[in-house]
Amino acid sequence: MDWLERFNAALDYIEHHLEGEIEYSALARATCCSEFHFSRMFSSITGIPLSEYIRRRRLTKAAVDIQAGDARILDIALKYGYDSPDAFTRAFRKLHGVAPNAVRENSVQLKAYPRISFQITIKGDVEMDYRMENIDFEVRFAGKRHTVKTSRAFKTIPSLWRKGKTDGFMQALIDMSWEHPKCKLESLVGVCGKEAAIMDEEFDYFMGIRYDDEIPEGMEELIIPPCTYAVFPNVVEAWKRLYSEWLPASGYELANLPCIEHYLGPGHKVKHELWVPVIGK
Known part of the structure; x- marks a missing residue:
């Protein structure tokens, strides 16, 4: 189960750094494998690229922050790694289907992408030739x-x-x-x-x-x-x-x-x- 624990530790790292820089080298160290190995294994298991998962998690958290208070959209954009409000608005609209400033209105439907965790499932009943x-x-x-x-x-x-x-x-x-x-x-x-x-x-x-x-x-x-x-x-x-x-x-x-x-x-x-x-x- 070592690999399972290591990969969940990498996901912990991602969650703790959604508001800052995520270093792929740190993910590699957490999983005791190369950056490429972690990225490809993550994509294979989850069905989405690692970069896309990080983007979705950040924009999910950003939507929560916008709903929760009166913080400026610009400050929230910077918090989650976007250098300009325009870039943040484009990414936000692509995921949620609405502009960030519309979130504080009533009855706005948003998308929430929860944190992933790796768990044990029973596999390997079919042999792999190599x-x-x-x-x-x-x-x-x-x-x-x-x-x-x-x-x-x-x-x-x-x-x-x-x-x-x-x-x-x-x-x-x-x-x-x-x-x-x-x-x-x-x-x-x-x-x-x-x-x-x-x-x-x-x-x-x-x-x-x-x-x-x-x-x-x-x-x-x-x-x-x-x-x-x-x-x-x-x-x-x-x-x-x-x-x-x-x-x-x-x-x-x-x-x-x-x-x-x-x-x-x-x-x-x-x-x-x-x-x-x-x-x-």
Whole structure:
């Protein structure tokens, strides 16, 4: 239960600092893992990015403060980290559907997002297949990157591959693959993030192929240093269970490198894999 206690301690820290600066490094120290690990595990378990949870909690508290007294809207905005009343009003209206100055009127409907707490639930009755792969050399990819909103990644990324299939980009990558096999990353890949730091509302998604020759015109290169990976079949299922089930019991934590979605070619029993960079705790 250590991980459960650590993550609840991190949520305590967030609650105590809603009126000030929240340091992601402090969250990492509280959970004894990297900033990226905490952010991705939080998002996987709760279904919302960490930054969005903090924003909702602050605006929930701000609405309570406005209702509770006669404090100026500007003072409340500054209290919860907004530099201007305009920025606060836009964020407040986006969440609550009304402007801050309307809150003190009667019969105004608001949204309250309560504090999250992590509790034990019974999971793990379905086994997770995985294998370990040690890549002891730099892996060089050729391809293109796209900006993806974190909250819509599971919808946006499949649409990027569908578009790549219709416009010929996917076939171009396939034609470049399997020329000089060096490891098992020889099929289409989607590299998630630049440095495995998906802590913002958007991240870069690199669609490409392992490639050692001259980068074709219109593409760019991406180089990933040597690393050990835990490899799981079925990308979507692996993303769902990785942070809440496998990592807490694995003896590993995420390395500060991107995860890789690996889409295998015809003839493979498994259609796609998730390669997760890990280091021992």
